Amino acid sequence: MPELSQETERGRVAALFGLAEVTGPSMVPTLYHGDQLVVQYGARVRPGDVVVLRHPFQQDLLVVKRAAERREGGWWVLGDNAYAGGDSTDYGTVPDELILGRVRLRYRPRTSGQRSPFAWVRWAFSAARPVLSARSASRRLRAR
Secondary structure (H helix, E strand, O other), X not given: XXXXXXXXXXXXOOOOEEEEEEXXXXXXXXXXXXXXXXXXXXXXXXXXXXXEEEOOOOOOOEEEEEEXXXXXXXXXXEOOOOOOOOOHHHHOOEOHHHEEEEEEEEEXXXXXXXXXXXXXXXXXXXXXXXXXXXXXXXXXXXXX
């Protein structure tokens, strides 16, 4: 269930942006295990945004989820992978003070199997991508 490695929050107080590493399958296909994230701390959150938050029951655990909708008491957050679990369907609404920031960029490191020049070029064109809001997906996420 952990989504981000713990060393990723260092220096958060002094910086507006920080780095995080994904360590779980709950955001597949948007984010994969090992992806590096650029997080904007304190950014305004809108429905459909991918956010970093503290787990409501284990506050030393950081997770990354999609903010599906605003509800009384905070945000309803869901993972993009419906089979992975570990979202608001398990722990309910997340209070605003537990939402740390919004994910702006995803960097996917090279894997050891990418040896051919074609695989390297394909990786180079897709390694760094902005993480966009899924505005149209918020209806789908609400339906779950």
